[in-house]
Amino acid sequence: MQMLDKILSSSLGCYRVTVRFYPIEDVCLDAWIGAVFRNRFLYFAESVCDESGVSLRERLDELPLSPDHAYFKQMKGGFPKGLLFDFRDVPNKSRKGVLYQNTVYSFQMVFIGRTVRYFPMAVQTIEKMFADGIGHPLVQLSLIDIVEQDCDGENNLLYSGNSTFINMPENPVRISDYETDIDKYADIRITFHTPTSLYQVKEKVQPELSYQHKMNGFPSFYQIVRSMTYRWASLSMLYGDDPSESNMKDFEKELDKFVECSSLAFLQEASLRRRKIYGTPKKELKQVYVMEGYEGQLVFHNVSCQYLPLLIWGMSVALGNNVQYGLGNYSIELLP
Numbered sequence: 001m002q003m004l005d006k007i008l009s010s011s012l013g014c015y016r017v018t019v020r021f022y023p024i025e026d027v028c029l030d031a032w033i034g035a036v037f038r039n040r041f042l043y044f045a046e047s048v049c050d051e052s053g054v055s056l057r058e059r060l061d062e063l064p065l066s067p068d069h070a071y072f073k074q075m076k077g078g079f080p081k082g083l084l085f086d087f088r089d090v091p092n093k094s095r096k097g098v099l100y101q102n103t104v105y106s107f108q109m110v111f112i113g114r115t116v117r118y119f120p121m122a123v124q125t126i127e128k129m130f131a132d133g134i135g136h137p138l139v140q141l142s143l144i145d146i147v148e149q150d151c152d153g154e155n156n157l158l159y160s161g162n163s164t165f166i167n168m169p170e171n172p173v174r175i176s177d178y179e180t181d182i183d184k185y186a187d188i189r190i191t192f193h194t195p196t197s198l199y200q201v202k203e204k205v206q207p208e209l210s211y212q213h214k215m216n217g218f219p220s221f222y223q224i225v226r227s228m229t230y231r232w233a234s235l236s237m238l239y240g241d242d243p244s245e246s247n248m249k250d251f252e253k254e255l256d257k258f259v260e261c262s263s264l265a266f267l268q269e270a271s272l273r274r275r276k277i278y279g280t281p282k283k284e285l286k287q288v289y290v291m292e293g294y295e296g297q298l299v300f301h302n303v304s305c306q307y308l309p310l311l312i313w314g315m316s317v318a319l320g321n322n323v324q325y326g327l328g329n330y331s332i333e334l335l336p
Helices: 002-008 033-045 056-061 072-076 113-132 221-239 245-264 305-317
Strands: 014-023 083-086 105-112 141-149 155-160 185-196 266-278 290-304 330-335
Touching: 002 245, 002 305, 014 113, 014 305, 033 056, 033 083, 033 113, 056 113, 083 113, 105 113, 105 305, 113 141, 113 155, 113 221, 185 266, 185 305, 221 245, 221 290, 221 305, 245 290, 245 305, 290 305, 305 330
Parallel strands: none
Antiparallel strands: 014 105, 014 141, 083 105, 141 155, 185 290, 185 330, 266 290
């Protein structure tokens, strides 16, 4: 139960804020909307600096571990970022196609743990990005407001377009917010709203027989739990109350035992399709970055309720590869 206790008592919070906007003219997107927004946001993040003269882009790319940390070498080549976007509320046909003039759209920005300190800089970046525009040709976007939902489901205004004030987000989502009877079992439906992939697709004539290759890439419940546990641990180490290195090593040993009960669940229904999406074209590159994953629904029977707090929390931070482009967004529904 040691691993379960760590997860259920986790204080790592994520702050979800909703950005509402409308295009002043029709916008033609030449790529997946997540790639368009992410790349434009990072471009303007280079010109928004804090009082020390360090840009938001540099802050987000700065590895928050000391060089003598046991996981520094492992993370320095690439690590999960503390700010991501969620475009599940943008209509599917508009995610690569057209955003229509004077139509109100919304997406979420998610700040994980200590990254929330950069919220004012992110607002400035959004303002600059919207003023310059997106699409081909560039079309300006008009920012309506940025709001945060409180524990009662009410929207609190954090910022309105061209305002002089910014309120900080104050309602983090934590695993410890979700109580459950860990000795019970449930039937659940998992819906993948944007393409979700739990392993890196490698083009090989004779691929290595990894677990996912043996599963033909199928997102089993075991792999969903395992992937989300790793994601929680990485984000906690980077942006939360940093566990000691010995605790992280203990975590690696405990992982297999923790996910053991996930094998008791079995698949009842599946309605999935694999979808490829494309990044923004680069002038200097002939190839376009291709991402792929599953969209659709899975229904599992006999799911141990000990996993529900983690998976419900995971709905806020996404799962799998390319979450920085708005992939891996999912939701969970308990079935009668």
